[in-house]
Amino acid sequence: MALSIDILAFEGCQVLDVTGPLQVFATANDLAALDGRPTPYRARVIAPAPMITTSSGLSISAAPLSAVDVPPDTLIVAGGQGTEAACRDAALIKEIRTRAAVVRRLASVCSGAFLLATAGLLDGRRAATHWQRGPEFSARFPQVRLDLEPIFIRDGAIWTSAGVTAGIDLCLALVEDDLGHATALAVARQLVVFLKRPGDQAQFSAPLERQSQSGPFAALHGWMAGNLHRPLTLEILAERAGMSTRSFSRHYRRITGQTPQAAIKAMRCDLARDLLDRRLSVSEVARRSGIGSPETLRRAFLNAYGQTPLAYQRQFASNRTG
Incomplete structure:
Protein backbone atom coordinates (compact mmCIF):
# COMPACT_ATOMS: atom_id res chain seq x y z
CA MET A 1 0.00 0.00 0.00
CA ALA A 2 1.34 3.42 -1.01
CA LEU A 3 2.47 5.74 1.77
CA SER A 4 0.54 9.00 1.71
CA ILE A 5 2.58 12.20 1.96
CA ASP A 6 0.98 15.60 2.59
CA ILE A 7 3.10 18.68 1.87
CA LEU A 8 1.62 21.71 3.60
CA ALA A 9 1.93 24.94 1.61
CA PHE A 10 0.66 28.44 2.37
CA GLU A 11 0.64 31.90 0.86
CA GLY A 12 4.18 33.15 0.32
CA CYS A 13 5.91 29.82 0.92
CA GLN A 14 9.16 28.94 -0.86
CA VAL A 15 8.36 27.10 -4.08
CA LEU A 16 11.30 24.67 -3.79
CA ASP A 17 10.24 23.76 -0.25
CA VAL A 18 7.14 22.30 -1.91
CA THR A 19 8.27 21.11 -5.33
CA GLY A 20 11.64 19.71 -4.21
CA PRO A 21 10.14 17.16 -1.79
CA LEU A 22 7.25 16.49 -4.16
CA GLN A 23 9.65 15.60 -6.97
CA VAL A 24 11.66 13.22 -4.77
CA PHE A 25 8.56 11.12 -4.09
CA ALA A 26 7.35 11.42 -7.70
CA THR A 27 10.72 10.16 -8.94
CA ALA A 28 10.57 7.22 -6.53
CA ASN A 29 7.20 6.38 -8.08
CA ASP A 30 8.59 6.73 -11.62
CA LEU A 31 11.46 4.36 -10.89
CA ALA A 32 9.10 1.84 -9.29
CA ALA A 33 6.90 1.91 -12.41
CA LEU A 34 9.89 1.29 -14.66
CA ASP A 35 10.77 -1.77 -12.57
CA GLY A 36 7.20 -3.03 -12.50
CA ARG A 37 6.93 -2.48 -8.73
CA PRO A 38 3.93 -1.07 -6.88
CA THR A 39 3.78 2.71 -6.48
CA PRO A 40 5.41 3.47 -3.12
CA TYR A 41 4.01 6.97 -2.54
CA ARG A 42 0.86 9.01 -2.88
CA ALA A 43 2.04 12.60 -2.46
CA ARG A 44 -0.04 15.75 -2.65
CA VAL A 45 0.09 19.43 -1.75
CA ILE A 46 -2.41 20.69 0.82
CA ALA A 47 -3.07 24.33 1.74
CA PRO A 48 -5.61 26.62 3.45
CA ALA A 49 -6.75 27.80 -0.02
CA PRO A 50 -7.26 25.90 -3.30
CA MET A 51 -4.62 28.08 -4.95
CA ILE A 52 -1.64 29.66 -3.21
CA THR A 53 1.03 31.96 -4.59
CA THR A 54 4.61 31.21 -3.61
CA SER A 55 7.21 33.88 -2.81
CA SER A 56 8.59 33.55 -6.34
CA GLY A 57 5.18 34.39 -7.83
CA LEU A 58 4.41 30.86 -9.03
CA SER A 59 0.92 29.69 -8.11
CA ILE A 60 0.29 26.13 -6.95
CA SER A 61 -3.05 24.36 -6.78
CA ALA A 62 -3.61 22.41 -3.58
CA ALA A 63 -6.01 20.01 -1.92
CA PRO A 64 -8.05 21.50 0.92
CA LEU A 65 -7.33 21.09 4.63
CA SER A 66 -10.30 18.79 5.03
CA ALA A 67 -11.00 16.68 8.09
CA VAL A 68 -8.38 14.02 8.70
CA ASP A 69 -10.46 10.87 8.32
CA VAL A 70 -7.56 8.74 7.14
CA PRO A 71 -4.37 10.42 8.36
CA PRO A 72 -1.41 10.55 5.97
CA ASP A 73 1.74 8.68 6.81
CA THR A 74 3.88 11.82 6.67
CA LEU A 75 3.26 15.55 6.94
CA ILE A 76 5.91 17.92 5.55
CA VAL A 77 5.60 21.64 6.34
CA ALA A 78 7.17 24.13 3.92
CA GLY A 79 8.87 27.39 4.85
CA GLY A 80 9.55 30.67 3.08
CA GLN A 81 8.81 34.37 3.27
CA GLY A 82 5.19 33.74 4.21
CA THR A 83 6.18 31.87 7.37
CA GLU A 84 5.65 34.86 9.67
CA ALA A 85 2.07 35.38 8.53
CA ALA A 86 1.47 31.63 8.72
CA CYS A 87 2.76 31.56 12.31
CA ARG A 88 0.13 34.19 13.21
CA ASP A 89 -2.65 32.12 11.64
CA ALA A 90 -4.14 30.43 14.72
CA ALA A 91 -6.31 28.13 12.61
CA LEU A 92 -3.34 26.91 10.58
CA ILE A 93 -1.21 26.31 13.69
CA LYS A 94 -4.09 24.35 15.23
CA GLU A 95 -4.36 22.34 12.00
CA ILE A 96 -0.66 21.48 12.11
CA ARG A 97 -0.93 20.44 15.75
CA THR A 98 -3.97 18.25 15.01
CA ARG A 99 -2.37 16.56 12.03
CA ALA A 100 0.94 16.05 13.83
CA ALA A 101 -0.87 14.03 16.48
CA VAL A 102 -2.04 11.41 13.99
CA VAL A 103 0.80 11.05 11.44
CA ARG A 104 3.62 8.55 11.76
CA ARG A 105 6.23 11.08 10.70
CA LEU A 106 6.44 14.88 10.75
CA ALA A 107 8.93 17.07 8.87
CA SER A 108 9.68 20.68 8.02
CA VAL A 109 11.76 22.35 5.34
CA CYS A 110 13.82 25.46 6.08
CA SER A 111 11.81 28.02 8.11
CA GLY A 112 8.90 25.58 8.27
CA ALA A 113 10.50 24.74 11.62
CA PHE A 114 9.07 28.05 12.89
CA LEU A 115 5.58 26.66 12.29
CA LEU A 116 6.35 23.42 14.11
CA ALA A 117 7.88 25.35 17.00
CA THR A 118 4.93 27.74 17.17
CA ALA A 119 2.69 24.70 17.44
CA GLY A 120 4.81 23.50 20.38
CA LEU A 121 5.93 20.40 18.53
CA LEU A 122 9.68 20.96 18.88
CA ASP A 123 9.86 21.69 22.61
CA GLY A 124 12.79 19.84 24.13
CA ARG A 125 13.83 18.48 20.74
CA ARG A 126 16.89 19.00 18.59
CA ALA A 127 15.99 20.80 15.39
CA ALA A 128 17.43 22.50 12.30
CA THR A 129 16.44 25.51 10.25
CA HIS A 130 18.13 27.88 7.82
CA TRP A 131 21.36 29.21 9.36
CA GLN A 132 20.42 32.82 8.56
CA ARG A 133 17.35 32.67 10.79
CA GLY A 134 19.08 30.86 13.63
CA PRO A 135 19.41 33.80 16.06
CA GLU A 136 15.76 34.73 15.59
CA PHE A 137 14.65 31.14 16.08
CA SER A 138 16.70 30.71 19.26
CA ALA A 139 15.33 33.94 20.72
CA ARG A 140 11.73 32.99 20.01
CA PHE A 141 11.95 29.32 20.92
CA PRO A 142 14.58 28.86 23.65
CA GLN A 143 12.99 25.54 24.62
CA VAL A 144 14.08 24.04 21.27
CA ARG A 145 17.63 22.68 20.98
CA LEU A 146 18.53 24.40 17.72
CA ASP A 147 21.56 23.09 15.81
CA LEU A 148 22.59 25.14 12.79
CA GLU A 149 25.37 22.83 11.61
CA PRO A 150 23.53 19.88 9.97
CA ILE A 151 21.49 20.11 6.79
CA PHE A 152 18.77 18.03 8.43
CA ILE A 153 18.08 16.46 11.81
CA ARG A 154 15.96 13.54 12.90
CA ASP A 155 14.70 13.56 16.48
CA GLY A 156 12.41 10.59 16.91
CA ALA A 157 9.51 10.91 14.47
CA ILE A 158 10.22 14.58 13.71
CA TRP A 159 12.59 15.65 10.95
CA THR A 160 13.69 19.24 10.34
CA SER A 161 15.97 20.61 7.64
CA ALA A 162 18.01 23.65 6.68
CA GLY A 163 17.33 25.92 3.73
CA VAL A 164 15.59 25.14 0.46
CA THR A 165 17.55 22.34 -1.29
CA ALA A 166 18.20 20.66 2.07
CA GLY A 167 14.53 19.66 1.84
CA ILE A 168 15.52 17.39 -1.03
CA ASP A 169 18.23 15.82 1.11
CA LEU A 170 15.73 15.30 3.91
CA CYS A 171 13.21 13.63 1.61
CA LEU A 172 15.89 11.39 0.13
CA ALA A 173 16.55 10.30 3.71
CA LEU A 174 12.82 9.62 4.17
CA VAL A 175 12.87 7.48 1.02
CA GLU A 176 15.90 5.65 2.37
CA ASP A 177 14.08 5.09 5.65
CA ASP A 178 11.08 3.67 3.78
CA LEU A 179 12.57 1.84 0.81
CA GLY A 180 16.27 1.36 1.50
CA HIS A 181 19.50 3.03 0.49
CA ALA A 182 19.64 1.63 -3.04
CA THR A 183 16.29 3.20 -3.93
CA ALA A 184 17.21 6.53 -2.36
CA LEU A 185 20.48 6.57 -4.29
CA ALA A 186 18.66 5.73 -7.52
CA VAL A 187 16.31 8.67 -6.93
CA ALA A 188 19.26 10.97 -6.23
CA ARG A 189 20.94 9.86 -9.46
CA GLN A 190 17.76 10.38 -11.45
CA LEU A 191 17.46 13.90 -10.07
CA VAL A 192 21.16 14.48 -10.92
CA VAL A 193 21.84 15.39 -7.31
CA PHE A 194 25.63 15.62 -6.94
CA LEU A 195 25.67 13.65 -3.70
CA LYS A 196 23.03 12.17 -1.44
CA ARG A 197 24.26 14.05 1.59
CA PRO A 198 23.96 12.69 5.12
CA GLY A 199 22.17 14.90 7.61
CA ASP A 200 25.28 15.81 9.57
CA GLN A 201 26.95 17.50 6.62
CA ALA A 202 27.45 21.22 7.30
CA GLN A 203 25.00 23.77 5.89
CA PHE A 204 27.74 25.81 4.23
CA SER A 205 31.44 25.56 3.57
Whole structure:
Protein backbone atom coordinates (compact mmCIF):
# COMPACT_ATOMS: atom_id res chain seq x y z
CA MET A 1 0.00 0.00 0.00
CA ALA A 2 1.34 3.42 -1.01
CA LEU A 3 2.47 5.74 1.77
CA SER A 4 0.54 9.00 1.71
CA ILE A 5 2.58 12.20 1.96
CA ASP A 6 0.98 15.60 2.59
CA ILE A 7 3.10 18.68 1.87
CA LEU A 8 1.62 21.71 3.60
CA ALA A 9 1.93 24.94 1.61
CA PHE A 10 0.66 28.44 2.37
CA GLU A 11 0.64 31.90 0.86
CA GLY A 12 4.18 33.15 0.32
CA CYS A 13 5.91 29.82 0.92
CA GLN A 14 9.16 28.94 -0.86
CA VAL A 15 8.36 27.10 -4.08
CA LEU A 16 11.30 24.67 -3.79
CA ASP A 17 10.24 23.76 -0.25
CA VAL A 18 7.14 22.30 -1.91
CA THR A 19 8.27 21.11 -5.33
CA GLY A 20 11.64 19.71 -4.21
CA PRO A 21 10.14 17.16 -1.79
CA LEU A 22 7.25 16.49 -4.16
CA GLN A 23 9.65 15.60 -6.97
CA VAL A 24 11.66 13.22 -4.77
CA PHE A 25 8.56 11.12 -4.09
CA ALA A 26 7.35 11.42 -7.70
CA THR A 27 10.72 10.16 -8.94
CA ALA A 28 10.57 7.22 -6.53
CA ASN A 29 7.20 6.38 -8.08
CA ASP A 30 8.59 6.73 -11.62
CA LEU A 31 11.46 4.36 -10.89
CA ALA A 32 9.10 1.84 -9.29
CA ALA A 33 6.90 1.91 -12.41
CA LEU A 34 9.89 1.29 -14.66
CA ASP A 35 10.77 -1.77 -12.57
CA GLY A 36 7.20 -3.03 -12.50
CA ARG A 37 6.93 -2.48 -8.73
CA PRO A 38 3.93 -1.07 -6.88
CA THR A 39 3.78 2.71 -6.48
CA PRO A 40 5.41 3.47 -3.12
CA TYR A 41 4.01 6.97 -2.54
CA ARG A 42 0.86 9.01 -2.88
CA ALA A 43 2.04 12.60 -2.46
CA ARG A 44 -0.04 15.75 -2.65
CA VAL A 45 0.09 19.43 -1.75
CA ILE A 46 -2.41 20.69 0.82
CA ALA A 47 -3.07 24.33 1.74
CA PRO A 48 -5.61 26.62 3.45
CA ALA A 49 -6.75 27.80 -0.02
CA PRO A 50 -7.26 25.90 -3.30
CA MET A 51 -4.62 28.08 -4.95
CA ILE A 52 -1.64 29.66 -3.21
CA THR A 53 1.03 31.96 -4.59
CA THR A 54 4.61 31.21 -3.61
CA SER A 55 7.21 33.88 -2.81
CA SER A 56 8.59 33.55 -6.34
CA GLY A 57 5.18 34.39 -7.83
CA LEU A 58 4.41 30.86 -9.03
CA SER A 59 0.92 29.69 -8.11
CA ILE A 60 0.29 26.13 -6.95
CA SER A 61 -3.05 24.36 -6.78
CA ALA A 62 -3.61 22.41 -3.58
CA ALA A 63 -6.01 20.01 -1.92
CA PRO A 64 -8.05 21.50 0.92
CA LEU A 65 -7.33 21.09 4.63
CA SER A 66 -10.30 18.79 5.03
CA ALA A 67 -11.00 16.68 8.09
CA VAL A 68 -8.38 14.02 8.70
CA ASP A 69 -10.46 10.87 8.32
CA VAL A 70 -7.56 8.74 7.14
CA PRO A 71 -4.37 10.42 8.36
CA PRO A 72 -1.41 10.55 5.97
CA ASP A 73 1.74 8.68 6.81
CA THR A 74 3.88 11.82 6.67
CA LEU A 75 3.26 15.55 6.94
CA ILE A 76 5.91 17.92 5.55
CA VAL A 77 5.60 21.64 6.34
CA ALA A 78 7.17 24.13 3.92
CA GLY A 79 8.87 27.39 4.85
CA GLY A 80 9.55 30.67 3.08
CA GLN A 81 8.81 34.37 3.27
CA GLY A 82 5.19 33.74 4.21
CA THR A 83 6.18 31.87 7.37
CA GLU A 84 5.65 34.86 9.67
CA ALA A 85 2.07 35.38 8.53
CA ALA A 86 1.47 31.63 8.72
CA CYS A 87 2.76 31.56 12.31
CA ARG A 88 0.13 34.19 13.21
CA ASP A 89 -2.65 32.12 11.64
CA ALA A 90 -4.14 30.43 14.72
CA ALA A 91 -6.31 28.13 12.61
CA LEU A 92 -3.34 26.91 10.58
CA ILE A 93 -1.21 26.31 13.69
CA LYS A 94 -4.09 24.35 15.23
CA GLU A 95 -4.36 22.34 12.00
CA ILE A 96 -0.66 21.48 12.11
CA ARG A 97 -0.93 20.44 15.75
CA THR A 98 -3.97 18.25 15.01
CA ARG A 99 -2.37 16.56 12.03
CA ALA A 100 0.94 16.05 13.83
CA ALA A 101 -0.87 14.03 16.48
CA VAL A 102 -2.04 11.41 13.99
CA VAL A 103 0.80 11.05 11.44
CA ARG A 104 3.62 8.55 11.76
CA ARG A 105 6.23 11.08 10.70
CA LEU A 106 6.44 14.88 10.75
CA ALA A 107 8.93 17.07 8.87
CA SER A 108 9.68 20.68 8.02
CA VAL A 109 11.76 22.35 5.34
CA CYS A 110 13.82 25.46 6.08
CA SER A 111 11.81 28.02 8.11
CA GLY A 112 8.90 25.58 8.27
CA ALA A 113 10.50 24.74 11.62
CA PHE A 114 9.07 28.05 12.89
CA LEU A 115 5.58 26.66 12.29
CA LEU A 116 6.35 23.42 14.11
CA ALA A 117 7.88 25.35 17.00
CA THR A 118 4.93 27.74 17.17
CA ALA A 119 2.69 24.70 17.44
CA GLY A 120 4.81 23.50 20.38
CA LEU A 121 5.93 20.40 18.53
CA LEU A 122 9.68 20.96 18.88
CA ASP A 123 9.86 21.69 22.61
CA GLY A 124 12.79 19.84 24.13
CA ARG A 125 13.83 18.48 20.74
CA ARG A 126 16.89 19.00 18.59
CA ALA A 127 15.99 20.80 15.39
CA ALA A 128 17.43 22.50 12.30
CA THR A 129 16.44 25.51 10.25
CA HIS A 130 18.13 27.88 7.82
CA TRP A 131 21.36 29.21 9.36
CA GLN A 132 20.42 32.82 8.56
CA ARG A 133 17.35 32.67 10.79
CA GLY A 134 19.08 30.86 13.63
CA PRO A 135 19.41 33.80 16.06
CA GLU A 136 15.76 34.73 15.59
CA PHE A 137 14.65 31.14 16.08
CA SER A 138 16.70 30.71 19.26
CA ALA A 139 15.33 33.94 20.72
CA ARG A 140 11.73 32.99 20.01
CA PHE A 141 11.95 29.32 20.92
CA PRO A 142 14.58 28.86 23.65
CA GLN A 143 12.99 25.54 24.62
CA VAL A 144 14.08 24.04 21.27
CA ARG A 145 17.63 22.68 20.98
CA LEU A 146 18.53 24.40 17.72
CA ASP A 147 21.56 23.09 15.81
CA LEU A 148 22.59 25.14 12.79
CA GLU A 149 25.37 22.83 11.61
CA PRO A 150 23.53 19.88 9.97
CA ILE A 151 21.49 20.11 6.79
CA PHE A 152 18.77 18.03 8.43
CA ILE A 153 18.08 16.46 11.81
CA ARG A 154 15.96 13.54 12.90
CA ASP A 155 14.70 13.56 16.48
CA GLY A 156 12.41 10.59 16.91
CA ALA A 157 9.51 10.91 14.47
CA ILE A 158 10.22 14.58 13.71
CA TRP A 159 12.59 15.65 10.95
CA THR A 160 13.69 19.24 10.34
CA SER A 161 15.97 20.61 7.64
CA ALA A 162 18.01 23.65 6.68
CA GLY A 163 17.33 25.92 3.73
CA VAL A 164 15.59 25.14 0.46
CA THR A 165 17.55 22.34 -1.29
CA ALA A 166 18.20 20.66 2.07
CA GLY A 167 14.53 19.66 1.84
CA ILE A 168 15.52 17.39 -1.03
CA ASP A 169 18.23 15.82 1.11
CA LEU A 170 15.73 15.30 3.91
CA CYS A 171 13.21 13.63 1.61
CA LEU A 172 15.89 11.39 0.13
CA ALA A 173 16.55 10.30 3.71
CA LEU A 174 12.82 9.62 4.17
CA VAL A 175 12.87 7.48 1.02
CA GLU A 176 15.90 5.65 2.37
CA ASP A 177 14.08 5.09 5.65
CA ASP A 178 11.08 3.67 3.78
CA LEU A 179 12.57 1.84 0.81
CA GLY A 180 16.27 1.36 1.50
CA HIS A 181 19.50 3.03 0.49
CA ALA A 182 19.64 1.63 -3.04
CA THR A 183 16.29 3.20 -3.93
CA ALA A 184 17.21 6.53 -2.36
CA LEU A 185 20.48 6.57 -4.29
CA ALA A 186 18.66 5.73 -7.52
CA VAL A 187 16.31 8.67 -6.93
CA ALA A 188 19.26 10.97 -6.23
CA ARG A 189 20.94 9.86 -9.46
CA GLN A 190 17.76 10.38 -11.45
CA LEU A 191 17.46 13.90 -10.07
CA VAL A 192 21.16 14.48 -10.92
CA VAL A 193 21.84 15.39 -7.31
CA PHE A 194 25.63 15.62 -6.94
CA LEU A 195 25.67 13.65 -3.70
CA LYS A 196 23.03 12.17 -1.44
CA ARG A 197 24.26 14.05 1.59
CA PRO A 198 23.96 12.69 5.12
CA GLY A 199 22.17 14.90 7.61
CA ASP A 200 25.28 15.81 9.57
CA GLN A 201 26.95 17.50 6.62
CA ALA A 202 27.45 21.22 7.30
CA GLN A 203 25.00 23.77 5.89
CA PHE A 204 27.74 25.81 4.23
CA SER A 205 31.44 25.56 3.57
CA ALA A 206 34.34 27.73 4.63
CA PRO A 207 35.09 28.99 1.09
CA LEU A 208 31.43 29.84 0.53
CA GLU A 209 31.28 31.67 3.83
CA ARG A 210 34.39 33.70 3.01
CA GLN A 211 33.30 34.51 -0.53
CA SER A 212 29.94 35.74 0.76
CA GLN A 213 31.60 38.26 3.04
CA SER A 214 31.86 41.85 1.91
CA GLY A 215 34.91 43.96 2.56
CA PRO A 216 38.34 44.51 1.07
CA PHE A 217 39.23 40.81 0.86
CA ALA A 218 36.03 39.43 -0.70
CA ALA A 219 37.51 39.28 -4.22
CA LEU A 220 40.75 37.85 -2.88
CA HIS A 221 38.88 35.03 -1.15
CA GLY A 222 37.17 34.14 -4.41
CA TRP A 223 40.53 34.05 -6.19
CA MET A 224 42.07 31.97 -3.39
CA ALA A 225 39.27 29.40 -3.64
CA GLY A 226 40.02 28.89 -7.33
CA ASN A 227 43.78 28.64 -6.87
CA LEU A 228 44.25 26.42 -3.83
CA HIS A 229 46.23 23.90 -5.88
CA ARG A 230 48.92 26.53 -6.43
CA PRO A 231 51.51 27.79 -3.95
CA LEU A 232 49.86 30.67 -2.09
CA THR A 233 52.61 32.45 -0.26
CA LEU A 234 52.11 35.55 1.81
CA GLU A 235 53.95 37.52 -0.89
CA ILE A 236 51.59 36.29 -3.62
CA LEU A 237 48.50 37.14 -1.57
CA ALA A 238 49.83 40.55 -0.60
CA GLU A 239 50.63 41.39 -4.22
CA ARG A 240 47.15 40.24 -5.24
CA ALA A 241 45.67 42.52 -2.58
CA GLY A 242 47.87 45.41 -3.66
CA MET A 243 49.63 45.72 -0.29
CA SER A 244 53.00 45.14 1.27
CA THR A 245 53.30 41.83 3.09
CA ARG A 246 53.43 43.51 6.49
CA SER A 247 50.41 45.73 5.80
CA PHE A 248 48.47 42.82 4.28
CA SER A 249 49.13 40.52 7.26
CA ARG A 250 48.10 43.19 9.73
CA HIS A 251 44.92 44.24 7.91
CA TYR A 252 43.89 40.69 7.07
CA ARG A 253 44.09 39.54 10.66
CA ARG A 254 42.26 42.63 11.94
CA ILE A 255 39.39 42.24 9.44
CA THR A 256 39.00 38.45 9.31
CA GLY A 257 40.17 37.46 12.79
CA GLN A 258 42.74 34.98 11.49
CA THR A 259 46.04 34.90 9.64
CA PRO A 260 46.18 34.41 5.87
CA GLN A 261 47.92 31.07 6.44
CA ALA A 262 45.09 29.85 8.70
CA ALA A 263 42.50 30.89 6.11
CA ILE A 264 44.32 29.00 3.34
CA LYS A 265 44.59 25.90 5.52
CA ALA A 266 40.87 25.95 6.30
CA MET A 267 39.93 26.44 2.65
CA ARG A 268 42.21 23.63 1.55
CA CYS A 269 40.75 21.26 4.15
CA ASP A 270 37.26 22.14 2.99
CA LEU A 271 38.23 21.50 -0.64
CA ALA A 272 39.87 18.22 0.39
CA ARG A 273 36.61 17.14 2.03
CA ASP A 274 34.69 17.87 -1.18
CA LEU A 275 37.24 15.92 -3.24
CA LEU A 276 37.05 12.95 -0.87
CA ASP A 277 33.28 12.97 -1.37
CA ARG A 278 33.99 12.35 -5.07
CA ARG A 279 35.95 9.18 -4.19
CA LEU A 280 39.32 10.51 -5.31
CA SER A 281 42.36 8.84 -3.81
CA VAL A 282 44.00 10.45 -0.79
CA SER A 283 47.12 11.18 -2.86
CA GLU A 284 45.06 12.90 -5.56
CA VAL A 285 43.11 14.87 -2.97
CA ALA A 286 46.32 16.02 -1.31
CA ARG A 287 47.67 17.20 -4.67
CA ARG A 288 44.52 18.92 -5.94
CA SER A 289 43.81 20.70 -2.67
CA GLY A 290 47.33 22.06 -2.51
CA ILE A 291 47.97 20.39 0.84
CA GLY A 292 50.83 18.37 -0.63
CA SER A 293 51.50 14.91 0.75
CA PRO A 294 49.02 12.31 2.08
CA GLU A 295 50.64 12.55 5.52
CA THR A 296 50.24 16.34 5.61
CA LEU A 297 46.61 15.89 4.55
CA ARG A 298 46.10 13.32 7.28
CA ARG A 299 47.41 15.66 9.97
CA ALA A 300 45.44 18.64 8.67
CA PHE A 301 42.22 16.60 8.40
CA LEU A 302 42.59 15.19 11.89
CA ASN A 303 43.08 18.67 13.27
CA ALA A 304 40.15 20.16 11.33
CA TYR A 305 37.56 17.37 11.52
CA GLY A 306 38.73 14.94 14.18
CA GLN A 307 39.13 11.98 11.80
CA THR A 308 41.49 10.81 9.07
CA PRO A 309 40.70 11.32 5.37
CA LEU A 310 40.25 7.56 4.90
CA ALA A 311 37.86 7.32 7.86
CA TYR A 312 35.87 10.23 6.47
CA GLN A 313 35.75 8.71 3.00
CA ARG A 314 34.66 5.31 4.37
CA GLN A 315 31.86 7.05 6.30
CA PHE A 316 30.57 8.70 3.13
CA ALA A 317 30.97 5.50 1.10
CA SER A 318 28.85 3.77 3.71
CA ASN A 319 26.22 6.47 3.42
CA ARG A 320 26.20 6.02 -0.34
CA THR A 321 26.23 2.26 -0.67
CA GLY A 322 24.60 1.01 2.50
